[in-house]
Amino acid sequence: MKISKKSETLLSNEHNPIESKEETQLWIEFLQGNDVALAEIYHRYAPKLFNYGRQFTGNITLIQDAIQDTFFKLVDNKRKLNIAQSVKFYLYATFRRILLRSIKKEEKYVGKDYWQENGFQIMVDPDFFVLDGHWTEVQKKLLQNTCNALPARQREIVTLRFFENMEYGEIADLMGLANAKTVRTMLYRGLKTMAEALNKAKKTFLF
Amino acid sequence: MPFNPEKEEDFLTNEYFVQWALHPNKESDRFWTSWMAKNPNKILLLKRAKEILQSFKPVEHQMDEAAHEKILDNILLYNQQVTRKTTNFIRIENFRVPSVAAVWLMILGLTAGFLYWLLPHPDDTVVIPHQEWVSKSTSSGAKLTFKLPDGSLVRLNANSSITYPKIFSDSLREVRVEGQVFFEVEKQPSAPFLVQAGGLNIQVLGTSFDVRSYPGEAYQTVALVSGAVAISNSEGINERLQPFEMISYAKEEHEMTKAPFDPDNLLGWITGVIYFDNTPFTEVFKALEQWYGVEISIRPGLSFSERYTGRYKNQNLEDVLTGIAFSEGFQFTIEGKHVEIF
Numbered sequence: 001m002k003i004s005k006k007s008e009t010l011l012s013n014e015h016n017p018i019e020s021k022e023e024t025q026l027w028i029e030f031l032q033g034n035d036v037a038l039a040e041i042y043h044r045y046a047p048k049l050f051n052y053g054r055q056f057t058g059n060i061t062l063i064q065d066a067i068q069d070t071f072f073k074l075v076d077n078k079r080k081l082n083i084a085q086s087v088k089f090y091l092y093a094t095f096r097r098i099l100l101r102s103i104k105k106e107e108k109y110v111g112k113d114y115w116q117e118n119g120f121q122i123m124v125d126p127d128f129f130v131l132d133g134h135w136t137e138v139q140k141k142l143l144q145n146t147c148n149a150l151p152a153r154q155r156e157i158v159t160l161r162f163f164e165n166m167e168y169g170e171i172a173d174l175m176g177l178a179n180a181k182t183v184r185t186m187l188y189r190g191l192k193t194m195a196e197a198l199n200k201a202k203k204t205f206l207f
Numbered sequence: 208m209p210f211n212p213e214k215e216e217d218f219l220t221n222e223y224f225v226q227w228a229l230h231p232n233k234e235s236d237r238f239w240t241s242w243m244a245k246n247p248n249k250i251l252l253l254k255r256a257k258e259i260l261q262s263f264k265p266v267e268h269q270m271d272e273a274a275h276e277k278i279l280d281n282i283l284l285y286n287q288q289v290t291r292k293t294t295n296f297i298r299i300e301n302f303r304v305p306s307v308a309a310v311w312l313m314i315l316g317l318t319a320g321f322l323y324w325l326l327p328h329p330d331d332t333v334v335i336p337h338q339e340w341v342s343k344s345t346s347s348g349a350k351l352t353f354k355l356p357d358g359s360l361v362r363l364n365a366n367s368s369i370t371y372p373k374i375f376s377d378s379l380r381e382v383r384v385e386g387q388v389f390f391e392v393e394k395q396p397s398a399p400f401l402v403q404a405g406g407l408n409i410q411v412l413g414t415s416f417d418v419r420s421y422p423g424e425a426y427q428t429v430a431l432v433s434g435a436v437a438i439s440n441s442e443g444i445n446e447r448l449q450p451f452e453m454i455s456y457a458k459e460e461h462e463m464t465k466a467p468f469d470p471d472n473l474l475g476w477i478t479g480v481i482y483f484d485n486t487p488f489t490e491v492f493k494a495l496e497q498w499y500g501v502e503i504s505i506r507p508g509l510s511f512s513e514r515y516t517g518r519y520k521n522q523n524l525e526d527v528l529t530g531i532a533f534s535e536g537f538q539f540t541i542e543g544k545h546v547e548i549f
């Protein structure tokens with residue numbers, strides 16, 4: 001049973017970054033105490049948070065609890081929040097903190113580094129079609145493996161930047177990295193690796 | 208930095224391209240359409256690179272619908288409980304509480320004359336003797352946030368200043384501003400907070416508001432997010448603002464109009480958003496000068512489109528200029544605080 005994708009399509013059809021004026025209006029309405037606005041924010045972000053959380057752990061209950069707690073915190077802190085805050089960033093940062101804390105508690109083995117988990121998988125669309133149809137299954141697989149072999153931090157940055165459309169500064173804050181420049185550099189490295197893989201995949205085809 | 212891709216991979220390392228392929232917006236659409244027009248021999252390459260990028264997807268996981276709905280129910284229930292608790296508290300305490308969000312008051316523009324406060328004072332004495340006044344200001348490209356003696360929070364945008372007494376009097380908290388200032392005023396019913404900006408006087412009772420009052424600008428504005436403010440000047444203009452309303456005072460015409468406002472446009476400066484909406488190009492460069500604290504000189508004879516629309520969030524000057532430069536077809540250099548457009 002698919003969750004209603006209505007909110008998702010609304011956002012992806014708009015040619016606007018997430019923090020659009022419409023979103024700011026929604027945020028204002030929520031801060032004013034509008035229940036419908038709160039529900040809308042939930043519908044938009046809960047699935048994203050779930051997906052994001054799923055990259056850190058397979059424990060569904062943990063993730064769901066973390067989502068609920070995140071929104072509880074949002075309601076608690078409503079009075080302290082103001083317009084200057086980014087909806088998305090607040091939710092992601094709070095969720096990440098809550099989830100990682102509860103994962104740590106759950107982990108049987110101490111010191112398990114979540115970076116080592118196979119999080120932030122990127123896949124190539126199986127229906128991918130290129131103009132001159134040169135891509136074979138083998139090549140696609142090769143490309144996919146390269147991307148997924150990127151260091152987890154780079155993969156997370158690629159995901160947050162290109163799939164979640166987050167700003168560098170926000171990503172830095174979210175992931176506890178030094179600053180926006182650090183994020184950019186890591187992103188560039190990731191892109192370069194992917195570009196080289198692409199080049200290699202092409203050569204494999206030609207010969 | 209000319210962008211000269213030879214193969215698809217080269218597109219991949221252009222972050223602006225990747226951003227456009229996955230999250231197009233008006234600005235980047237225009238940029239890349241114009242780039243394609245200028246590089247027709249690379250169009251096929253571009254299309255292929257775009258397709259490759261669009262074929263990448265994060266592996267998606269979905270929550271089951273029942274859980275999704277149940278959590279929402281819990282959240283809404285919790286929200287009710289929290290709201291009820293705070294409302295009861297308020298009733299018992301006999302406060303009138305404004306909406307949760309902070310209030311932004313914006314006062315735009317400064318008038319030449321000095322206008323006096325017209326609303327009745329609780330005291331007879333209006334003149335506060337032997338006040339030591341303190342001034343804080345920002346230059347072009349800088350912002351400042353700090354607290355006033357009463358704990359009220361003040362945020363200054365570029366080229367702005369605020370003057371206030373070292374010690375606030377018991378009956379009146381008075382400040383004077385120029386430029387764009389955001390206030391979050393501590394509630395003190397016994398001592399109303401008064402802001403003077405150009406000819407406008409704004410009386411405030413524990414709210415946050417944004418004031419925009421720059422000399423040389425035709426309008427002064429005051430925008431309120433929560434709470435209540437009363438605005439007046441010596442010409443007998445008197446307005447009260449409700450949350451999410453703003454007034455706009457046209458200095459030459461001496462006319463004040465009230466309207467709802469666009470928070471993104473007006474408050475963008477606080478979240479680091481530069482926002483142009485059909486803005487004439489002269490204003491675009493002026494805004495960039497102020498925002499980044501630079502001087503922009505344009506080679507005479509250059510022509511630009513009439514107006515510009517674009518939105519940049521927390522981007523550095525080089526990125527913003529690159530974006531505009533490609534769509535307008537100019538080049539630029541940045542050397543320290545000097546920008547040359549040619």
